[in-house]
Amino acid sequence: MGFFDKLKRAFSGEKKEQQNEDSEKYNKGLEKSRKTFSDKLNELFANFRTVDEDFFDDLEETLIEADVGFDTAVRISDELKQEVKLKNVKSKSEVSQTIIEKLVNLYEIEGQNEDKELHFSEKGLTVFLFVGVNGVGKTTTIGKLAHRYRQEGKKVMLAAGDTFRAGATEQLVEWGRRVDVTVVRGPEKSDPASVVFDAIKKARDDNYDILLVDTAGRLQNKVNLMNELAKISRIITREIPDAPQEILLTLDATTGQNALTQAKQFRDVTHVTGIVLTKLDGTARGGIVLAIRNELHLPVKLVGLGEQMDDLRDFKPEEFVLGLFKGLLDENSES
């Protein structure tokens, strides 16, 4: 129960007023996601009459609608069914309490041993490889991350591994110009692995600290493209045995259940170490974060909260969930 209790304690008066500007922005970016999430659940509780078949149907629908993932939704609904039978839970507050408790506990259990840090090489070059389907925001994420490390005074290089999509290389070069970092590029339609190879060589020779490798977006069911990705990752490891230190799968927060398939397939091909969740500033339901942890067991390491250069943040799972359930606990403890 540890985490759930912690949550409750956090709400019952011990709120520490330590919000600085940074976390304010973080909260604001996620405001909409959270709002939709708790709104959905509160709606369900408001319409609650009795615990019957229809209620479980509604519960499933609500959870799925909040994007907590299909399996998680069905699991919670089933577990609740058991609980209702065993403990004879009937009242509204008891039911809502049980549901939230289940969500939180599940989230906590699945999250043990999760490693949400970004790893760097002890000495020498650090390589991050970015993978994902088309249009999720890989290049933009790289631009933002390059900006961050540049601010920290590191020597950053970008490798334009998307030689396929028209204008992709130009997009990265433009980012390079904006944040003032070197970009290694190859000719259009050339083998991306060769671009990556050149970049590694150059980065090592010129003593760069970090190399961020962009790749073309690919749908996870295209065998050849996935093999190409495996090759890129292989080349990196061949050149620097510890690298890539991170293989980050970029997921669009508005994606539905397919996000889970994406993660599974990309993990089969490369050793994905973490997730970048982009476009969380939209109306995406925050539930996706629960789904990712419960069903994928991959840590979310970064979140994209907007179009500005500094809108890429480290992900703080505890804080996020706190926010996610905040509206819920408040309301239901009053009622």
Place this chain on the structure above:
Amino acid sequence: MAFEGLTERLQTAISKLKRKGKVSESDVKEVMREIRLALLEADVNFQVVKDFVKKVRKRAIGSEVLESLTPAQQIVKIVNDELTKVMGSEVSQLNQAPKIPTIIMMVGLQGAGKTTTAGKLALKLKKEQNARPLLIAGDIYRPAAIDQLKILGENIKVPVFSLGTDISPVEIVRQGLEFAQEKKNDYVIIDTAGRLQIDEKLMNELAEIKKLALPNEILLTVDAMTGQNAVDVAKGFNEQLDVTGVVLTKLDGDTRGGAALSIRAVTGKPIKFIGQGEKMTDLDLFYPDRMASRILGMGDMLTLIEKAQQDFDEKKALEVQSKMRENSFDFNDFIDQMEQLQKMGPMEDVIKMIPGMANNPALKNIKVDPKDIEHTKAVVYSMTSKEREDPDLLNPSRRRRIAAGSGRPVQEVNRMIKQFNQMKKMMNKVSKGNFSGMEGMFGKGISGKLAKMSMNSMARKSKKRKLKRLRSKRKRK
């Protein structure tokens, strides 16, 4: 290919009914629950699911099913009907302006595929209507978005109007339209920057462009992988801009495509195009009825046939047919068929359009590497012309030579020859109208029956066409 998972679940749900001669209300209820979960799992919006299930249940409980002799088939039919209805019953063509140019505006979230679709659409218009489209680069926000459109334009040889990133999109569009007026372009496609539907400033910009350009078509581009959020996005854009149609992109992924079902139901706006691949030619009209049968695993024969008609050289097909009849199907035909197939698109997509194949367990995870076909071709190309015409010549020594010549292991050559012989046998049977050996191929149970039904109808149709051809030949004589 999209929809597979949905197909599978729906079929298991329905096949449960098949075992029963008579269907009670509680049976129907159970199936409805399965259908409901299947749709929810496929990311269909929950409200849409609710309405859908309600409609199907109402019709299913009506006397027509409970008393019918084949309740399962009846339910399939109802689900099929309703699915088609949800997605819009008719094919929607592009709106046309009474006077040129027809103005099309692309809108949508970031990364949905607006720019790519704009390029594909321009190429489609150019190819099918000999149109002279103009692309206007209105995305001044994302780095290199204009470059992307320019490169696309260069590749498909369509002019792109751009003024760089320092001028407001509204002004770019104004000048672009003047330019089109001057050059007498018959279509103008405006690419805009991706934006969130809740971003007031940027949405106002779109409204201004709309006021200025008075587009005949505002196409909302939506990623087919979008989850429950698809409905909010569609609603948001529709309320503020009154879009005229939807383009679903990335349908070539393995998404279950729930967005396709939700968007139409919620906005009432038709899906006009679907994007199914990375090539510039991969943009198709959306056919609701075909999509419905594809979801139900009844195969999308019409699209397949249409594809074949487009790509299959009729003369060559006739030649193959006559050869098949003479039982002289040889390697030359084999390779020719391979090439025709390749033209139709990735193998796994083509296979899944064949009725019953979509959820044939043996083919469930089929991944056809395009290179496999190339390898097979290499093997055939390493044969002498005599060997190609008379496959019986292939003794082990010749096979070894072929293996060395094509750079493939000898086992692969053997395997290929075996496949060839099987294909030859099958071709022989099909040309005689005999499917007896193939029954098991489609699996048992309801799905097998469905597949056979459509297979038979395909055979009938092809026979009809053949008769027609023969008759017209006779007339000419």
